[in-house]
Amino acid sequence: MNLRILKKLSKRAAVYLPLLGDHREQFRSERDDNYHGMHIRARKHFERCPSIHTDTYGNDEIVIAPRSRAGHRWPYIKVRPPVHPRRGTIMVGATTGYYEPEWDEECAWSALDKLVLCHFTDWSDWEHLRPTRNLNTPAAVFAAADVMLREHGVSLP
Structure with a gap:
């Protein structure tokens, strides 16, 4: 995955997050100001x-x-590897902590991917966690997010 693809996936994932219960603040990233929190492996974009x-x-x-x-x-x-997303990538963030609150942010694609992976994981055996659905591609993650929306009785606008 490269930063251009990450920006497109984040734009598409931003619509799903509020519908699935992630009500953190959504904003566009600035140049060299935000951190996407993912590992970009395409060496061309290092x-x-x-x-x-x-x-x-x-x-x-x-x-x-x-x-x-x-x-x-x-x-x-x-x-x-790049640590900053492209300018305009949709990010989600919120303040976490009690005595010393800190700002925590990630790209919208990473947030949706984690949300879907946690939903489609068998948590019955903590030593051997296993996914209950194939989530290897972005298309599979978005298809699983659609299934989660149908379970909640919500549809995309």
């Missing part, structure tokens, strides 16, 4: 920044040492 150091932070960061055609070494380039 963030790149030049560096003179080879140390990495975490398992997701990769260091590339490019060379010119003449064999000269350029500064290192650190490559890591």
